[in-house]
Amino acid sequence: MRPEQECRQCGRCCEKWGWGQKGVIEDLIPWIRDNRHDILQHLTITLANRKRCNGTALSLADLPRVTRIDYWTDPDGRALSFCPFYFQADDGKVYCKIHDAKPAVCIGFTPWNEGIRDYALNCPACHDTNP
Numbered sequence: 435m436r437p438e439q440e441c442r443q444c445g446r447c448c449e450k451w452g453w454g455q456k457g458v459i460e461d462l463i464p465w466i467r468d469n470r471h472d473i474l475q476h477l478t479i480t481l482a483n484r485k486r487c488n489g490t491a492l493s494l495a496d497l498p499r500v501t502r503i504d505y506w507t508d509p510d511g512r513a514l515s516f517c518p519f520y521f522q523a524d525d526g527k528v529y530c531k532i533h534d535a536k537p538a539v540c541i542g543f544t545p546w547n548e549g550i551r552d553y554a555l556n557c558p559a560c561h562d563t564n565p
């Protein structure tokens with residue numbers, strides 16, 4: 435059995451895909467419940483009536499009307515070309531400033547488990563396993 439790989443925290447995947455992603459309703463529930471405006475301010479939400487709003491305007495009661503969740507934007511709704519939670523520390527590793535609350539698309543990103551594996555990332559963790 436192949437041992438579980440460990441992410442090397444090089445940050446390449448966050449740099450390449452940490453923005454322009456779509457969210458899921460399950461991401462929003464804890465952020466709204468815990469008043470995570472630091473995160474919600476970087477979302478643009480599209481509602482069933484096609485109106486768009488910032489994530490900070492949402493309540494749990496609004497969730498059935500959410501049709502699309504875009505990561506990441508500035509508080510005025512302009513798309514960012516980077517993830518605002520990306521942080522490179524002095525040790526050279528990249529850390530996620532919202533690690534304990536990051537979205538499902540980030541939690542689930544384990545390229546060494548995927549058929550395509552490397553996604554042109556040059557992911558150092560993928561190099562350690564044979565396809």
Ligand code: SF4
Nearest residue numbers: 441442444445447557
């Ligand atoms: S590219 Fe690979 S090793 Fe680097 S942060 Fe992403 S998953 Fe981890």
Ligand code: SF4
Nearest residue numbers: 448452517520530540
């Ligand atoms: S939220 Fe965290 S894990 Fe996701 S792209 Fe940004 S820095 Fe990377």
